[in-house]
Amino acid sequence: MLRNSLLILLILGLAAIMYNLYAEFTPKEKLGFVAEHYANNGKDEVGAANLVTAVVVTYRGLDTLGEVSILFLTAAIIGFFLKTKSSNNHALPKVKRYSEILGTGAKILVPIIVLLGTYVFINGHLTPGGGFQGGAIIASAFVLMLIALPRPAINHRVLSIIESLSGVSFVIIGLLGIVLAGGFLDNQIIGLGTFGTILSAGTVPIIYILVGLKVGTELTGIIRNLKEIQNEE
Amino acid sequence: MIWIIISVVLGVVMITMSVISIHHKKITIAILSAGGVSLIASILYLLMAAPDVALTEAAIGSGLTTFIFFYVLNKIKKQKHVKE
Numbered sequence: 001m002l003r004n005s006l007l008i009l010l011i012l013g014l015a016a017i018m019y020n021l022y023a024e025f026t027p028k029e030k031l032g033f034v035a036e037h038y039a040n041n042g043k044d045e046v047g048a049a050n051l052v053t054a055v056v057v058t059y060r061g062l063d064t065l066g067e068v069s070i071l072f073l074t075a076a077i078i079g080f081f082l083k084t085k086s087s088n089n090h091a092l093p094k095v096k097r098y099s100e101i102l103g104t105g106a107k108i109l110v111p112i113i114v115l116l117g118t119y120v121f122i123n124g125h126l127t128p129g130g131g132f133q134g135g136a137i138i139a140s141a142f143v144l145m146l147i148a149l150p151r152p153a154i155n156h157r158v159l160s161i162i163e164s165l166s167g168v169s170f171v172i173i174g175l176l177g178i179v180l181a182g183g184f185l186d187n188q189i190i191g192l193g194t195f196g197t198i199l200s201a202g203t204v205p206i207i208y209i210l211v212g213l214k215v216g217t218e219l220t221g222i223i224r225n226l227k228e229i230q231n232e233e
Numbered sequence: 234m235i236w237i238i239i240s241v242v243l244g245v246v247m248i249t250m251s252v253i254s255i256h257h258k259k260i261t262i263a264i265l266s267a268g269g270v271s272l273i274a275s276i277l278y279l280l281m282a283a284p285d286v287a288l289t290e291a292a293i294g295s296g297l298t299t300f301i302f303f304y305v306l307n308k309i310k311k312q313k314h315v316k317e
Contacts, residue, residue: 052285120288128284136292143300219297226304 047192048125048201056130057204061185064207065174067132068214072167075218082225098150106148113141121212125201131208135215142220146227154224163217166210173203173210240280247273260306268299 031039038055046054056064120127121134142154177186187202194200247270254267271294278287 050285129288130285133285133288133292136289136297140292140296143297147300223297223300223304226301226308229308 043195046187046201046204047195048204049196050125050127050130052128053125053130053204053208054201057125057207058185058187061174061207064131064211065170065185068167068170068211071215071218072163075222078222079225082229098148102148103150106144110141110145113144114138117141117212117216121208122205123198124208124212125204126196126198131211132215134208134212135217136219138212138216139219139223142216143223146223154220156221156224159217159221159224163214163221166214166217170207170210170214173207177203236280240277243273243277243280247277261303264299264302264306267302268295271295271298 030036038051038059042048042051042054042059046058048054048057117134117137119134120129120137121131124130124134145154173189174185176189178184181188185207187204187207189203192200192202198205250266250269250273254263254270257263257266271290274294275287275290278284278290
């Protein structure tokens with residue numbers, strides 16, 4: 001009883017704090033200093049039709065690199081702690097009975113979902129979306145495969161090679177920016193191209209393809225590790 | 234006006250689902266309704282003109298996280314079984 005009344009008191013206190021925030025809120029009439037710079041000069045400096053991408057990949061590219069490395073760290077930790085003893089001997093796990101409808105549906109849907117994910121990250125500089133979103137969509141296609149098919153043909157070695165290569169290339173492109181253009185992760189190493197076409201915005205599409213591949217393979221790796229320990233016992 | 238009504242309705246559904254996910258006795262239903270919370274959150278992001286965030290929320294919040302929860306739940310159940 002005491003605990004419940006304390007909880008209610010806590011919630012009321014939070015509500016009072018939040019209400020003050022809400023009461024003092026007035027919407028801004030114009031953009032802040034940094035946002036105004038991005039909105040006015042983003043088109044000329046980056047050349048991406050999707051301004052969010054311009055901010056995420058170029059102006060705040062270092063943050064994206066940090067996020068990708070955090071994701072890598074997470075995947076590495078999960079892989080480390082879930083390291084199974086059966087990963088050495090290749091005894092195939094007992095195949096349970098899988099639903100026929102789920103299997104057939106997955107076989108039809110997986111290529112389409114992968115295609116959608118690829119579209120989302122290749123077109124990241126033109127339409128909403130980008131590397132993280134596309135990668136997550138691709139990973140969900142692989143998850144469907146892992147669930148629906150008894151022995152999905154996912155090669156762990158190929159996944160890790162793709163993951164490492166795309167991570168290294170991301171950093172190399174960033175470093176090339178220091179040498180050939182204005183700074184780390186500057187996108188003007190190659191020409192900006194025509195505004196609004198697929199080959200525009202300098203290195204932004206390349207970076208987003210790399211990020212998409214990296215995120216997709218990493219998330220697939222996490223799920224695959226989790227599935228492997230399911231089969232163990 | 235109509236968008237405000239839709240957002241309020243979605244918000245109420247979202248809060249209901251989050252309460253269900255905390256208090257329901259069956260963990261499976263709790264996980265599913267936690268996924269539903271993210272799904273509605275992604276619709277709300279879309280209504281607030283943030284499609285990039287909405288895509289991420291839909292793919293990771295309601296897709297992958299739900300699957301990971303189910304895998305972990307399965308693992309815990311198996312371990313309990315072995316102990317008993």
